[in-house]
Amino acid sequence: MALVLTEEQSMLRDSARGLISDKAPVSHLRHLRDSRDATGFSRDLWQAFAEMGFAGLLVPEEFGGSGLGCVEAGVVMEEIGRTLMPSPFLSTGVVAASALARAGNAAQKSEYLPKIASGALLASLAVDEGAKHRPLQTSLQASRSGNGFKLNGAKALVVDGHVADLLIVAARTAGSAGERDGLTLFLINPRAKGIAIERTVMVDAHNAARIEFNNVEVDVDGVLGEVDQGFAPLDVVLNIGSGAVASEMVGLSEEVFGRTVEYLKQRKQFGKPIGEFQALQHRAAQLYIDIEITRAAVLKALQTLDGDFANAAAAVAVAKARAGVTATRAVQEGVQMHGGMGMTDQFDIGFFMKRARVCEELFGDANFHAEQLARARGY
Amino acid sequence: MADLEQFRRETRAWLEANCPAEMRRPAVSDDDVFWGGRNARFSSEPQRVWFERMRDKGWTVPDWPREYGGGGLDAAETKVLREEMAAIGARLPLSSFGIWMLGPALLKYGTEEQKKEHLPKIAAGLIRWCQGYSEPNAGSDLASLQTRATSDGDHFIINGQKIWTSYANYADWIFCLVRTDPNVKKHDGISFILFDMASKGVSTKPILLISGYSPFCETFFDNVRVPKSHVVGQINRGWDVAKYLLQHERAMISGMGERGAGRPLGQIAADSVGSDGQGRLGDAILRSQIATFEVDEAALAAAAERTTDLAKAGQAHPAFSSAMKYYGTELNKRRHEILMSAGGIDALEWEGERSKDGARPRAWLRTKANSIEGGTSEVMLGIVAKRILDLPGA
CATH class of the missing domain: 1.20.140.10 (Butyryl-CoA Dehydrogenase, subunit A, domain 3)
Structure with missing residues (x-):
């Protein structure tokens, strides 16, 4: 395959650039920062993203998305980079959509993917714990409890975690920090009991949160993929x-x-x-x-x-x-x-x-x- | 697309059947490279077999038209062939300045007669070419060259001196820049001309370099008679041809920074430096230098691929070869600094069996020329600043 954008990809770039440069130049970010906006991005713009098919860009067509690939997602991300537009595109449209589409079971896919594509659901991946990104070091504990698990620990740099409707949490169900086996991904409602979300005001005026999990209960339906095989x-x-x-x-x-x-x-x-x-x-x-x-x-x-x-x-x-x-x-x-x-x-x-x-x-x-x-x- | 997959399968099968095992190992010495020419000698039977089989397919120059001895492949097929050759580590069957530099210029600027005369001989490795560009007083300021071609009926009489002429002492023909009009602006009085190195009045003298090798020569012209029909492009418009050819030369040199298959640099370093209990290179700082280098090397390979693809798509900036030349040569110098550091004391020996006559330090020293030959790094950055970034007064 030629290492250049195809004609369709170039058209996608043009339409993304048109929307983003028009509606969200750098002054858009500056305004959100200076007004200490509680959301930190424009929900109207996210809706516009959904209407243009960007929110569901990586969502398969059978779940209401466009079923496009990583090159197309990269094309949109590059345009976001040009104006620094704060947007749930990365957290929800790229990361969460990929996680659900690739690891989700039929019920999970039908429940969440159409809502991501329509712009109705925001989702965040919670993986980092220490100062540096070290996914294998994940040590947030998920211990067996009744028909499910109980989570204890803390996550940092959860992108858009302050507004998420769904959290995808990497937790350790077995083994110890550094091991590949024993990690499990969980789908968790951020309003569940025992969750404390702190919005972290960041140097870049973009959006992230620290999240504490204190005996948060999740049943087995909330497991994304296989238990212990989440890595x-x-x-x-x-x-x-x-x-x-x-x-x-x-x-x-x-x-x-x-x-x-x-x-x-x-x-x-x-x-x-x-x-x-x-x-x-x-x-x-x-x-x-x-x-x-x-x-x-x-x-x-x-x-x-x-x-x-x-x-x-x-x-x-x-x-x-x-x-x-x-x-x-x-x-x-x-x-x-x-x-x-x-x-x-x-x-x-x-x-x-x-x-x-x-x-x-x-x-x-x-x-x-x-x-x-x-x-x-x-x- | 289906046709291309078919082509890939056939090419893979053909290469598997026709590329001798010996030709799938990285070239390590000059003997491993076949340059062709009147006096060409194969250093081994597999080298001969591989060359002849590829030549017969037209795959010494896969993307040249068939009528000129090429393979007639389109851009996508050429890329597939390159990928499949790289996948098995196949060596180039023929290395040639005729292929990398003169050929593209002839295809663009040559007359039909010139193409028919020269291209098939390049494709078949019959004639080995050298490049007469630099002069003692015309290096970075190439257009100030002084080698004179004076008119004598339907001939030019050429007098002057070239320098840094790669392998002039082995070459059969030369493509040469000469001054045909000394009375106009320096760029406007240059012609691009071809002649036989066996012509009366041509002599060469190898230059001993810091590597101990002599890949370059001084080349002297003393009343050399050359038919005017050997000018490529128009008389006094040779600078256009020269610049076009330089783009190809720079692409060629930037490619020196790329490696085909072969062991990762970190593993080569581990041979001499050793590893810790977890299999990591024993010198943590060297290891991080190597990893950073390999990131850049892989990125350069992607950029080389993209440059070719952009050119085929008609989207390439003509000066981008200068960008690649700069990066590829600086990277290659970095690679050899790392190799020397990894080799440590062992890499200091200059003679003898153990060091293969100092192969590593000699190669290291050779790379220092990469950022000088074909336009210095500083000239390349100036070209990028002026022609691509449009910065003022550059």
């Missing part, structure tokens, strides 16, 4: 999520870079545009090359997720690691090349820097993914 589907979903966030970072990097190059052309010092200085030209050229190469790596990962799923892990590790390094570089150069203006809150560049930092931690940073690659290659 396999979790890994799949984390790979899809990583690919999606990598796409967001490509969009973010390219937008910052575009704004920075424009500034180099306009800003005059010493009587000429600063873009005439070779020191800046070469750094801009290096950054451009980094972004283009990262773009290719990310598209490769998304295509592999769609076409050769069993072998996608290495490609995803490469993509997320590259995207992290590239985005970090892009935002740093963006601020530096904008000089003092880049340091002001009034200027948008800082929003990109903050979002890049959060994207870097989501689903594992560049170091985490380089480590995955090293292990996969046997050193």
Whole structure:
């Protein structure tokens, strides 16, 4: 398959870009932040996303979705990255939809997937516990209790967890932290007894929560997939999520870079545009090359997720690691090349820097993914 | 799509049946590379068999038209062939500046007569070409070249000197930039001309490099007579041809940063550095350098694939080869720094059986030329800044 977007994918990009740049430029995020909006995103826009078929993009057609793939999800994520639009697309449309579509039983799929596609249900994956993304270290305990389980522990960086209608929780039903076996995924109603949700105001003004589970009861119907065998589907979903966030970072990097190059052309010092200085030209050229190469790596990962799923892990590790390094570089150069203006809150560049930092931690940073690659290659 | 799957199956089966086992191992020495030419020698029987079988299919140049000795494959089929060759680690049957550089330029700018004369001989490995571009005073500023071609009836008389001419001492013919008009702007008086290295007045002198090898030569022209019909493109418009060819040269050099099949770098390093109880490379900092390198290497491979696909789709920026050249060569230098670090003391030996005559340090030193030859890294960044980013006054 050619490593370029198909005509249909390009059309999808154009329609996503049209909607997002029109309804949710960076000023949209700024307004939500400054007004301390309780939801943190626009429910109207999420409804518009649903009407355009984006919310259910990864939901199979039989459940009311579009039945598209990871490349298409990446196309939308990239446009989200350009304007930093806060949206449940990642938490619900990508991660939760994938988890349910791939690991859910017939009843779970029919109950939740149509509601995701219609925009009626928001869902969040709760996996991280410590300061760093280490899914194998999951230690939130789910102990057998009657006809089900009792959950105790805490989760962090639960994206959109403050408004979720459904939580997908990774918990340990057997074994100990670090082991692959013994993890189980649970579908949990966030309003269940024993759950305490704290909305965490984040550096990037996007949305996340810390959630405590105190003797939360869930019956066996709430198990997503197989008991003790949750790591396999979790890994799949984390790979899809990583690919999606990598796409967001490509969009973010390219937008910052575009704004920075424009500034180099306009800003005059010493009587000429600063873009005439070779020191800046070469750094801009290096950054451009980094972004283009990262773009290719990310598209490769998304295509592999769609076409050769069993072998996608290495490609995803490469993509997320590259995207992290590239985005970090892009935002740093963006601020530096904008000089003092880049340091002001009034200027948008800082929003990109903050979002890049959060994207870097989501689903594992560049170091985490380089480590995955090293292990996969046997050193 | 179904046809393509059919083609993939047939290609896989053909390669399986026709690529000798010896030709599925990575090339390690110069002997493992077949360059063709009048004086070509095969270093082994499998090398000969593999070359001849691929030549007979037209697959030394799979995407060239059949009438010029190519395989006549379309873009998608060519990609399938490349993927299937990579899957079994098949070596290139023929390495050739004729294939990588001159051929594409002739296909675009050559007359029908020139194409019919030269392309089939390139495809069949009969003629080995070298490139006469750089001069002692025309390196990064290539267009300031001074080798003169003066008109003499239907011939040019060529006088001057080239330098860094790769394998000029083994080459049969040269594609050469010469100044045909010294009285106009420097870019407007250059012609692109082809001639036989056996012509009277051509001489070469190998240059000893820091690697101890001499892949490059000085090449001298003393009243060399060349028919004017050997000019490719229009007289005094050679810069257009030169630039087009440079795009292909840069793509070729950036490809040096890619590896085919073969062991991961971390495992090679483990041979000398050792591993800990969990199978991790014994030097944690080297391990992280290698992992970071391999991330970038895999990304470059994806970018190379995408660059080809964008070109076939007509969406490529013509200057993007400069971006790839920059990244690929810097990456290859990084790879060899890592190999030297991993090899440690063992990688310091320069002679003798144990070190295969210093293969590793010599290869390491050779890569330092990657970011100089075909346009320096600094020139590449300047081209990206000016032609792609449109930055002012670059």
